Amino acid sequence: MFDVIVVGARCAGSPVAMLLARRGHRVLMVDRSSFPSDAVSTHYIHQSGLARLQAWGLLDEVIDAKTPAIRTMNYANHGIPLVGFADPIDGIDAVYCPRRVVLDEILVNAARRAGVEVLEQFTVSDLVFADGRVVGIRGREGDGPDREFRASVVVGADGFHSTVARKVGAELYNVRPAAGFTYYSYYSGLDWGLHHKTGFHEQWYGTWPTNDDLNMVAVICTRRQLKEFRQDPEARFLAVLDDVEPEMAQQLRDQGRREEPLRPMRYPDNYYRQSHGPGWALVGDAGYHKDPITGWGMTDAFLHGELLADRIHEGLSGARTMDDALADYVKVRDEETAPVYDYTTSVAELTLTPYLETVLGAISTSQEWTTKMLGIIAGGVEGYEIFAPDNLDRLYDDAGVPQHKRIYEPS
Ligand SMILES: Cc1cc2nc3c(=O)[nH]c(=O)nc-3n(C[C@H](O)[C@H](O)[C@H](O)COP(=O)(O)OP(=O)(O)OC[C@H]3O[C@@H](n4cnc5c(N)ncnc54)[C@H](O)[C@@H]3O)c2cc1C
Numbered sequence: 001m002f003d004v005i006v007v008g009a010r011c012a013g014s015p016v017a018m019l020l021a022r023r024g025h026r027v028l029m030v031d032r033s034s035f036p037s038d039a040v041s042t043h044y045i046h047q048s049g050l051a052r053l054q055a056w057g058l059l060d061e062v063i064d065a066k067t068p069a070i071r072t073m074n075y076a077n078h079g080i081p082l083v084g085f086a087d088p089i090d091g092i093d094a095v096y097c098p099r100r101v102v103l104d105e106i107l108v109n110a111a112r113r114a115g116v117e118v119l120e121q122f123t124v125s126d127l128v129f130a131d132g133r134v135v136g137i138r139g140r141e142g143d144g145p146d147r148e149f150r151a152s153v154v155v156g157a158d159g160f161h162s163t164v165a166r167k168v169g170a171e172l173y174n175v176r177p178a179a180g181f182t183y184y185s186y187y188s189g190l191d192w193g194l195h196h197k198t199g200f201h202e203q204w205y206g207t208w209p210t211n212d213d214l215n216m217v218a219v220i221c222t223r224r225q226l227k228e229f230r231q232d233p234e235a236r237f238l239a240v241l242d243d244v245e246p247e248m249a250q251q252l253r254d255q256g257r258r259e260e261p262l263r264p265m266r267y268p269d270n271y272y273r274q275s276h277g278p279g280w281a282l283v284g285d286a287g288y289h290k291d292p293i294t295g296w297g298m299t300d301a302f303l304h305g306e307l308l309a310d311r312i313h314e315g316l317s318g319a320r321t322m323d324d325a326l327a328d329y330v331k332v333r334d335e336e337t338a339p340v341y342d343y344t345t346s347v348a349e350l351t352l353t354p355y356l357e358t359v360l361g362a363i364s365t366s367q368e369w370t371t372k373m374l375g376i377i378a379g380g381v382e383g384y385e386i387f388a389p390d391n392l393d394r395l396y397d398d399a400g401v402p403q404h405k406r407i408y409e410p411s
Pocket of ligand 1: 007008009010011012013030031032033039040041042043044045122123124125157158159160161162163182265283284285286292295296297298299301
């Protein structure tokens with residue numbers, strides 16, 4: 001009998017398991033993958049996410065894996081630039097973008113070192129119920145026989161297509177249709193730093209340096225372009241860069257060498273999912289997913305992994321009932337993520353609302369406001385510091401925006 005079973009061992013699952021084991025709880029973590037292994041995901045981690053890795057003693061392992069430090073952000077949205085870097089968060093003055101094959105192994109090993117029992121290549125096929133509560137999992141390791149494990153709480157950290165969510169019948173809410181799709185790959189021969197740019201024709205490209213002296217290069221387009229894109233992905237990939245930033249496209253042709261195949265991903269819809277019930281909870285993409293364009297998936301997985309571990313600890317130690325503790329986890333998660341969810345689902349459309357065009361245009365006229373906006377993006381500055389009406393007025397005054405052009409709320 002375990003205290004907690006965690007299904008899924010990547011950005012959300014490993015931190016939950018590790019943090020609970022460090023507090024003395026008996027934890028089993030299973031994943032149908034084995035590690036090290038890659039995931040379909042790029043790998044931008046915000047400073048606030050890196051701060052969690054630092055607090056857990058894992059950031060040095062990411063840096064030691066020769067993950068390059070990034071200290072300049074080159075953002076642009078419809079020609080409005082935001083260039084600079086956010087103020088340090090918990091002393092972290094750089095961004096690191098480790099490949100998932102690197103990061104996820106660091107996380108799983110840290111969980112194992114903390115005392116978590118880890119079963120790789122174990123696929124969960126069902127949950128065990130008793131008296132209306134989840135009391136365990138059922139599944140098998142590779143081609144082995146069916147096995148059953150029991151615990152006080154089962155955590156589903158098993159991604160979009162969560163088996164745990166399906167088996168408990170967790171409902172989706174606040175669903176917003178997916179805006180687009182991505183293709184990405186890895187290139188040598190580029191010395192580009194980080195760029196994150198949306199053009200005028202519902203097209204985006206992003207790039208950042210990662211391990212092994214490679215640059216990840218990705219494009220995103222809106223769904224209506226998918227059929228055409230699929231007809232010739234190689235050509236369309238370059239055409240997006242041609243459209244958004246022709247000089248970079250030329251450099252890619254002249255100097256870049258693609259080292260891996262292009263990886264496609266059509267995004268699922270954005271959603272929140274009911275994330276707790278008797279004996280179970282969901283964390284990471286299993287419980288809350290939004291378009292990757294703002295790069296908040298892993299940072300949220302860390303933040304909510306820690307939040308959930310704290311609440312489960314309270315439940316296990318008797319400080320409050322487990323049901324109450326899990327309900328509070330979801331309440332806090334939903335309240336804290338609402339602004340990023342709104343911002344992400346808006347910019348994912350790759351168009352710019354008049355509101356954001358006005359606000360971002362004003363921000364870009366000053367380095368001080370740009371640094372503040374980059375701080376919001378990084379998770380170190382509260383959104384109200386720009387977006388509250390009083391602060392918008394100060395911003396508009398500084399930027400000389402006339403009264404009749406000022407917008408205070410998204411339409
Ligand atoms: C194209 C793309 C680009 C992205 N770029 C970024 C980015 O730059 N920055 C960022 O922060 N986020 C990014 N994201 C989002 C990020 O990848 C996710 O938010 C993050 O991986 C969620 O972590 P997770 O642990 O919840 O789920 P996952 O990483 O999906 O892990 C789930 C795990 O559960 C296991 N599992 C599933 N079902 C079972 C089962 N039945 N039994 C056992 N194990 C099971 C899987 O094997 C897997 O290992 C991107 C996503 C995509 C698709």
